Amino acid sequence: MLHIENLHAFYGKSHVLHGVHFDVKPGEIVALLGRNGSGRSTTAKAIMGLVDCQGSVRWKDQETLGKKAYEIAHLGVGYVPENRDIFPKLTVHQNLLLGQKGSGKGSRWSFDDMYRMFARLKERQHTEAGVLSGGEQQMLTLCRTLMGDPDLIIIDEPTEGLAPKIVELVAEYLKTLKERGVSVLLIEQKLTIAMAISDRVLVMGHGSIVFEGTPDTLRADAYIRKEWLEV
Numbered sequence: 028m029l030h031i032e033n034l035h036a037f038y039g040k041s042h043v044l045h046g047v048h049f050d051v052k053p054g055e056i057v058a059l060l061g062r063n064g065s066g067r068s069t070t071a072k073a074i075m076g077l078v079d080c081q082g083s084v085r086w087k088d089q090e091t092l093g094k095k096a097y098e099i100a101h102l103g104v105g106y107v108p109e110n111r112d113i114f115p116k117l118t119v120h121q122n123l124l125l126g127q128k129g130s131g132k133g134s135r136w137s138f139d140d141m142y143r144m145f146a147r148l149k150e151r152q153h154t155e156a157g158v159l160s161g162g163e164q165q166m167l168t169l170c171r172t173l174m175g176d177p178d179l180i181i182i183d184e185p186t187e188g189l190a191p192k193i194v195e196l197v198a199e200y201l202k203t204l205k206e207r208g209v210s211v212l213l214i215e216q217k218l219t220i221a222m223a224i225s226d227r228v229l230v231m232g233h234g235s236i237v238f239e240g241t242p243d244t245l246r247a248d249a250y251i252r253k254e255w256l257e258v
Contacts, residue, residue: 037080047235104178141173
């Protein structure tokens with residue numbers, strides 16, 4: 028489904044990604060782990076056409092490198108950035124409405140689905156998004172992206188700064204995506220959630236993939252955890 032090969036990314040003269048290679052298969056949750064500055068968020072931005080890149084990013088056998096972010100999104104790739112880009116002056120419901128592509132007919136996801144997953148959003152559907160808590164804004168960002176009915180969703184640090192109860196809700200959300208056949212590339216620092224829900228785990232260090240395997244394989248590899256993950 029998603030195939031990345033020999034991907035290099037740059038911020039001006041700074042060379043950030045160095046030959047990244049991996050796949051995400053249909054209906055699979057892949058966690059991309061690593062310390063801050065390892066290149067995880069840059070990888071997400073490279074897939075979405077938001078940074079200068081070289082190499083190959085193929086989505087459903089179509090090369091997307093060089094396309095605009097909105098073009099990639101319309102091909103079925105959703106992106107939830109780390110900074111929770113909501114429209115603060117619009118209500119929760121209006122934010123969700125903006126996530127739809129076209130009329131929303133034929134989508135796997137409805138407003139009722141969003142409000143069922145995150146009951147707090149239903150309670151606050153007529154509230155301006157700018158006054159929501161950080162956890163509520165994260166819920167809204169996740170749901171707004173899903174309203175576009177993507178086949179793959181790239182989620183950057185969805186549990187950063189959230190209370191444990193909200194983290195549990197996010198984990199359930201990700202499981203629901205998998206149940207409905209949506210692939211997930213999860214960029215996360217919390218090993219607990221990543222190891223619990225992922226089919227495969229990638230570890231990134233210094234702009235390259237230094238480990239690929241199952242959560243169980245990573246649990247058994249003390250060297251990789253100590254060298255590339257533990258602080």
